[in-house]
Amino acid sequence: MKEPLVMGESALERDSRLRQVDDGVLEGEVSLGWCIGDAANGGYALSLGLRALAAVLPLPDPLSSTAHYVRPLAHGPVRIEVETMRIGRTLARGVARMLQDGDECVRVIAVFGTLPQVPAEPLYAEPCDILLAPIADCTPLVLNTPGGLTAHVRARFDTRYDPGSVGWARGTPTGRPVLSAWVRAEDGSEPDRFLLPVVADALPCTAFDLAVEQRVLTVELTVHQRAVPAPGWLACSYRSRLVADGFMEEDGEFWDSTGRLVGMSRQLAILPRQNP
């Protein structure tokens, strides 16, 4: 049963509500709506862990956050234990352990700070060079994952795929582990520091365009956030350099509607059937 939306609340906020039950201990619910099959999407799990950290740490924005996925985090109740590390004026660090039935499923370590609302002139900024066609030339799709699991999380986004991406979804894998798309929340809410980690992991794996037809499991995901995204579409690019020996990395870049690089992600993932 979906909980009702409170006025002005986004679907992600509704599905990330946590209540403090003890000093540094929070409880909540992993929502099926952000799962792939029965297990939380890795980006949503990270986002939930960051919510718990944000409730405890004195600075608002996760600058760098890393999640290690130890066990599947299932749809249902979750307990999050937050440990604060050093708290400074500019940086505050903490660790969140996400538990189900006493077992740790995900561990998040993050450093929080304050992202500029109005960024200063950068000392250096590479221009956006990702290959992404104008929105009107991109295709809206809600894609499942090869193997038949329902990717509930994909329905949370309005995703417009570049014509050169997700060939596998049209039966002709491109042979290149590259994906680009325009992304925004399906409920019309604007991107923020908790949505971006979800976007980092919610799109189909780049390896599907290498004709990999199995679920690819995230082992570790790190997300850097560099600015508060402006309202509007995110231009997203995902790319892998090396898919070998049962492992792959996937690098994401996230540009806001003003053309500013607001985040970068990298994950290490495992292709289970390729492993001995």
Add this chain to the structure above:
Amino acid sequence: MKEPLVMGESALERDSRLRQVDDGVLEGEVSLGWCIGDAANGGYALSLGLRALAAVLPLPDPLSSTAHYVRPLAHGPVRIEVETMRIGRTLARGVARMLQDGDECVRVIAVFGTLPQVPAEPLYAEPCDILLAPIADCTPLVLNTPGGLTAHVRARFDTRYDPGSVGWARGTPTGRPVLSAWVRAEDGSEPDRFLLPVVADALPCTAFDLAVEQRVLTVELTVHQRAVPAPGWLACSYRSRLVADGFMEEDGEFWDSTGRLVGMSRQLAILPRQNP
């Protein structure tokens, strides 16, 4: 006083010796030889934490490792407390807390596995496209850091800089936060899973070529290792996309002498004087 080298031992091995003093607790010495000023280079600190994890975990190779730098890790004694997380057949995870005088200086979280000695034909591998001149056209330099701190760690490497890199060291910053170089250990030892994390952080910061004349401090460093490097030189490339609002990222790529991508790194670093 430097400890003597044991036959066949590399300088890094000598300067990373740890003794187990309790269940999951190791002690050792942070060597001045791998410091910048009085504080351990971030890559060396990570490498030392990985040594402690390797002593406890049942799998040999750090596939993905992340260090959070909480306080400077000074030259001198260090205590490392290892927590094992889930141990599986393919992956084993753990956390190392590196303490001095009871204060945590660095926390490392890593997932270990087994890197292939003889990699299989990759499902996908991008060819090496880094801009790096042949070794004979590159310049051997041992560079300090703007601001006058002695970068002891740089003397541990034979580093041949691409002519288009480290313009700042010749008084003419290139204006591009890009650096490429051939790197090998100064003692002639071959690259391995403990040297690579050091290489990821030991070269001068890319921002020095933006005329930044201060020390840049690593906040968080993540290193992926994908194959055991072949003996010989590492071709290394470092690059930043965004230097803004007092923070920068630096991405490294490490290619072995057979032209294989063996590792990738990304760090978030802070430019202290740019921060309000």
